[in-house]
Amino acid sequence: MTGNIVLNISYVDKTFGGLQALSNVNLEIEEGKTHAIIGPNGAGKSTLLNVCVGRIKPDRGTVTFNGEILTGKEPFEINQLGVARVFQTPEIFPQLSVLDNVMIPAFASRDGSFEFNPFTLLSDETKIRDEALRVLSDLGLGDQVNNVSGSMSRGDKRRLELAMGLIQRPKLLLLDEPTAGMSRADTNRTIETLIRIKERGMTKVIIEHDMHVVFSLADKISVLAQGAIIAEGAPDEIRGNPKVQEAYLGGAQI
Amino acid sequence: MKLFKLSAKDAIMMAVFIAVVLTMPIWLKPIGAGYPDLLQKFAIFGLFAIGFNILFGLTGYLSFGHAAFLGVGSYTAVWSFKLVSMSVIPAVIFGTVLAGLFAVVIGYVSLRRTGIYFSILTLAFAQMCYKMAYSVLTPITNGETGLRVLRDDPRVVDAMFGVEQNAVPVGELFGINMQGYPGFYFCAAMLILGFFIALRIFRSPFGMMLTAIKTNQTRMRYTGFNTRPYLLVAFVISGMYAGMAGSLMAVTDPLAGAERMQWTASGEVVLMTILGGVGTLVGPILGAGIIKYFENIFSAINESTLHQAFDFLPDSIDNVVVAIISPFVGDGWHLTLGTLFVVIVIFLPGGLVDGISRIRKRFSRKSHASSTTGASEG
């Protein structure tokens, strides 16, 4: 019934001060699927992603990716294994051009973590540049490639973030609220893009508040409340689950 | 010839740079800077500043200890003169390489921290080198007297070929003494080489990675880069530039003293870089040239020359003007330097190159109000 498990989060605990951010979280992400994690603010969703990419070390438990233990690895090592993350607040290189922003992650996945040769010219890297241009125009940023990325609108920065994640062709893409702060039109365009890459077989974990986005994309949904997973299942099951409605929506409609 | 490939624009820039550097004795003559001692300083400090800029300009890591590498380069070069040969080639190579080795150690340790902690660590290492040069290491550095080349030094290679030395040996290359103009042209050749390497680094993916680290290091790590080796390579390259500059100092004047390692010397190269323009290619050389030029001019002025200069004014005004200016010249050169430091950081944080391009932009906007300028400076 279940496919190949790519990411396995098992028994993860994390406390900050006295606050239990994550308690005994177990999660399995299937290959090729889009797995949404939803939950009220402060439920521990971002903490969970941070544990996955090595930003936060859990107090207990492990995260394994394709059989490799991620816990305790450096962020760049985790990325090299094929896990890319799209940040909630745009974490771009604001002084560089839009094109450079996308080329940098492409270099990381082509050359590995560290490849140094000052005697290659950036202008000779046509293959990577073409790839970056293609990804950018895919996301509707084709007309801004030479602009300084710091001066883009917030919505465009979010799309640039997405481009930086996509160009690495990661095995697993972690998206932290990819459409927050976007206009409805931009949101729909992002959903389209995400559906397209889903067809290509990229596994995705997505944290999202916007239920429209969640139900358009997710194959499976986990609900996190107060650091614990309270429900898990296909979108329709979650929609009808009274426990979720109570914890997450205070009984209101979805 | 892939090694020497440049884009058309950069090739022109390189050609112009070579022409400008080699003709310096001619075009600097009218402003009184066309003599070899000063020209050598331009080239040497230009090289030092280019190298410093590869670290500070590209990665944003502010080292306050680069003078240590300058000192290491100088001492090594003098030792090469003493033990190996009066030829400048081994001196420069040893100086550069040993400074590079020092940079590997100091960089490896210092780069474990960022921001001000990094600055303090480099400062601490440089101070240690400086203090040790005056105390425990006197057998190597000859303490306060400074290390100099003597006639009776062994010089194994020279001895093998039976080269005789004068009472005061000087560095030489294929029989040409490296003082005066030949010395300048040798330094200029090194400067051109250094500029070319810097240009290639700026135009390489490696250079882009360094800039990206400066902009957002955290993001680099989540993008799959181990940033520390990149930073270390940049640190070592810039340490080697400093070592080469230090060895050139010894080439043009074969003696070395510990004062070259003092932290004010590290401060000076920072000033050169920010004066010209941090992160720009020509800026640091420009900054180095301007500072060394004015140091030279200002130090030579004294009160009587000032009175002469303002002779045309009525006596009372003349005295006032001289009284205002005189603390800034002669021995007071450092006061000018400090004031310049403050003024530049406040009003022109982008340096002269940035200032010039801003002025140019303003003018071009006036002349063609509709045209848009988007291209950024190199």
Add this chain to the structure above:
Amino acid sequence: MDAIFLQVLNGLDKGGAYALIALGLTLVFGTLGVVNFAHGALFMLGAFCAVTFQFMMTASKQIKDESITFFDAYKEVPYLEIWFGHVGTVLIDWVVPLSIIMAIPVMLLIGLAMERGLIRYFYKRSHAEQILVTFGLAIVLQEIIKSFFGANPIPTPAPEIVAGSANIGALFGLGDSVVYPYWRLIYLAFSGLVIFAVFAFLQFTTFGMVVRAGMADREMVGLLGINVERRFTIVFGIAAVVAGLAGVMYTPILPPDYNMGMEFLVLSFVVVVVGGMGSLGGAVSAGFLLGILQSFASMNEVKAIIPGIDQIIIYLVAVIILLTRPRGLMGRKGVMED
């Protein structure tokens, strides 16, 4: 045992100076978020307050020397002696402690002027730019002093009554070899007093409470609608006064020259980093600790084992601390970790 006791004592007065400078440095850093490379220059300016005061007090008139009768001889007699006789002589003798009275308002003014005139424009700029601009300012200040007072150290003796040494050893039942200059004891007591005063001020006044809150969370205090900026100015003034007083009282120990600030700055920066950026207690304890360590390192027995250690001990400690405890001895999480 005697030797060790003596080294501890020797380290304490130097440590006192380090602690006082580092205290102001870390106070400014913790509240204003400014890395002030000109702080050493404030120490130097304090020392030159004492020098200036000495010049003023000893301003002299040439009068005929009556004791020499067979030719016309002149001697310089300070106006104070002419006007007040013996009282004048005593006043001149006590010039260093007395110059504290002058140094407090002068240093306060210098501090306020510096903050209003320059530092406040750099609150929002990068640490690198703060370092650069204050470094430039430090050069300017020391060059001004150099052009007025020359490059040579100027002796400013302590009052005669405390010029000798105290037999501390006898006090603690140790050998007679443990003697210690009175003035250094006074310096130690003085620095303790100033440190105590600063801490008491921060602990027991409302102003101090706001400052401490500002050090813990600057944005929060700003949100409370408290005029933070005016308080910052005063904090900077206080830091300047503390550094200045440290300088005034240090003059009998080390005749001041224009360059003394730079040397103490580098050392006290190391002290601040070792203590933990933004931690007042850390700065004080690290100041004394490093002072003592330094005087131990200059013992011949130690130098015999590791030659040259006395010159580099402080830097070595700084490197080790920074690598093993990046936040220093008492630094708080999240300070300067960008």
